[in-house]
Each structure stands twice: as structure tokens, then as C-alpha cells.
Amino acid sequence: MIFNRDSFSLKNKVALITGGAKGLGKYYAIALSIYGADIFVVSRKRDGWAEVQTAVEANGQQIAFLQQDITEPGAADKIVAAVIKQFGHLDILVNNAGMQLRNDVLDFKDEDWLKVIDLNLNASYFLAHAAAKVMAKQKSGKIINIGSMQSYRAGKFIFPYAASKHGILGLTRAYADALAPYHIQVNGLAPGYISTDMTKPLQEDPVRGPEIKGHIPSGEWGVPEELMGPMVFLASSASDYVTGVMLPVDGGYLLR
Structure with a gap:
């Protein structure tokens, strides 16, 4: 392998991103399109579609959308088939x-456990499985699972979330081992405490806000743009000898 600027190029690549029109997913879509990938976004609602479409097309790339609940039975095969129909490869x-x-431990509802596990862990498994069948035939591919600080730490009020993100770490490692003979790399990206609209209440919490900030060595929350470079790296040929890794992008939060 020769390393050069093209090692980070995603030209002629197609990226499928679940929840890729809002939140951090939007930044992943934009980042991959900057480096040449065409984008396929699947989401349960159409929120954010127009904005991310404008951004991706401004980078000279194509984008397509599918409105689909990814937890529905058979959704994974349906989604991957739609990508292949649209772009010809994945x-x-x-x-x-x-x-x-x-919720508090004694009040946590069974149905809430099932909802989170189904979306965060089960859907990721089924989509990785469906995508791997296509990528194995190509003898190439990148699967990037989104973890969390809760892939490593406890979350005493968010039990299914912590369990699902620990599960994502294990799933990433297992798939990396199993798919390596097909030249498919499977890695994870674990965002730290990132400043978004969703985390704004936590930042402004008079107790947890200062606690979290004080735990980060830099003393600052991250911003979504700081996840874009690591995402491009994991998606590109620059990371071809990296597999089974959960990459924390956390400003050093896990050091303490």
C-alpha cells in the first residue's frame, strides 16, 4: 500500500448512514461527502432531509433518502437493497x-429497556449483517458503529443505553474478527461529551454540567466538527489495517 493524499479519498464510495440527517449523523454525512462519498440516509422521519441534502450536494456528491423504522422486522435487508438499487454498491x-x-433504577420500565436495546443494538447487528453480505462479495467495506462513553462506563440512570453501547463494543470486535478475511474493517467511534442541542440541558445542569466539564482534561466540551476527521479516517483506506477498535473522541475524558 502506498500512502498519499488519496489514502483519505472516498471518491466513488457509497455510505449508508442511519439517522444521518440530524444531530451528529448530519456531520458524518457531510464529512464523508467532503471526501467524495455519495450518501444514503435512512431515518424514521424526514426531519433535516433538506438541510443535509443541500450540504452534501454543495460538496458535489449525490444523496438519497429512505424513510424507514430500522427496528421493523426485515428492515435491514430492505434498506441495503434500496442502497444497491440507488447506487449499485455499498x-x-x-x-x-x-x-x-x-429513569431511576427501581422505576425503570421494561418497555423502555426493549425500545433502546432494539434500536441501539439489535438494529445495528441486523444492518451490519445485511451490509456484510454485500461487502463480502466485493471483498471490501467499512462498518463503523457509533459507541459512547457508556461503552466503557456505567450509567446509573440509563441502563439500556449503557448496556447497548457496551454491546456495540463487543459487536464491533466480533464482526471485525469474523469479517477480516473478506477485507472488511469494522470499527467504532465513541463520541465524548459533545455540545449539541440534545446535550444543552446537560451542559446547563447546575450540578452535572460543571462535573462533566471538570472531568475533561481540556476543560471544554467537544463540538460536532471534531468527530468529522476521525469518521473520515475510519471510512477511508488510510485505516485499512485498523479493525476492532472503538476510537474515543472525548478530549481525554476517559483518562480520569
């Missing part, structure tokens, strides 16, 4: 869609 899967529900 090179990158970003399992980004997820949710978090919070």
Missing part, C-alpha cells in the same frame, strides 16, 4: 441511529 455503513431513556 462501501461504508455507519450505524448511527440511537436513543436514550432515563
Whole structure:
């Protein structure tokens, strides 16, 4: 392998991103399109579609959408088939869609456990499985699962979320081992505490806000743009000898 500027190029690649029109998923879509990938976004609602379409097309790339609940039975095969029909191949899967529900331990509802596990873990498994069948025939591919600080730490009010993100770490490692003979790399990206609209209440919490900020060595929350470079790296040939890794992008939060 020769390393040069093209090592980070995603030209002629197709990336499937779940939840890729809003939140951090939008930044992943834009980042991959900057480096030449065409984008396929699947989401349960159409929120954010116009904005991300404008951004991706401004980078000279194509984008397509599918409105689909990824937890429905058979959804994974349906989604991958739609990507192939639209673009002819699938090179990158970003399992980004997820949710978090919070409650005290004795009051946590069974149905909330099932909802979070189904979306955060089960859907990622089924999509990786469907994508791997296509990528194995190509003898190439990148699967990037989105983890969390809760891939490593406890979350005493977010039990299914913590369990699902620990599960994502294990799933990433197992798939990396199994798919390596097909030249498919499977890695994870674990965002730290990133400043978004969703985390704004946590930042402004008079107790947890200062606690979190004080735990980060830099003393600052991250911003979504700081995840874009690591995403491009994991999606590109520059990371061809990297597999089974969960890459924390956390400003050093896990050091303490």
C-alpha cells in the first residue's frame, strides 16, 4: 500500500448512514461527502432531509433518502437493497441511529429497556449483517458503529443505553474478527461529551454540567466538527489495517 493524499479519498464510495440527517449523523454525512462519498440516509422521519441534502450536494456528491423504522422486522435487508438499487454498491455503513431513556433504577420500565436495546443494538447487528453480505462479495467495506462513553462506563440512570453501547463494543470486535478475511474493517467511534442541542440541558445542569466539564482534561466540551476527521479516517483506506477498535473522541475524558 502506498500512502498519499488519496489514502483519505472516498471518491466513488457509497455510505449508508442511519439517522444521518440530524444531530451528529448530519456531520458524518457531510464529512464523508467532503471526501467524495455519495450518501444514503435512512431515518424514521424526514426531519433535516433538506438541510443535509443541500450540504452534501454543495460538496458535489449525490444523496438519497429512505424513510424507514430500522427496528421493523426485515428492515435491514430492505434498506441495503434500496442502497444497491440507488447506487449499485455499498462501501461504508455507519450505524448511527440511537436513543436514550432515563429513569431511576427501581422505576425503570421494561418497555423502555426493549425500545433502546432494539434500536441501539439489535438494529445495528441486523444492518451490519445485511451490509456484510454485500461487502463480502466485493471483498471490501467499512462498518463503523457509533459507541459512547457508556461503552466503557456505567450509567446509573440509563441502563439500556449503557448496556447497548457496551454491546456495540463487543459487536464491533466480533464482526471485525469474523469479517477480516473478506477485507472488511469494522470499527467504532465513541463520541465524548459533545455540545449539541440534545446535550444543552446537560451542559446547563447546575450540578452535572460543571462535573462533566471538570472531568475533561481540556476543560471544554467537544463540538460536532471534531468527530468529522476521525469518521473520515475510519471510512477511508488510510485505516485499512485498523479493525476492532472503538476510537474515543472525548478530549481525554476517559483518562480520569
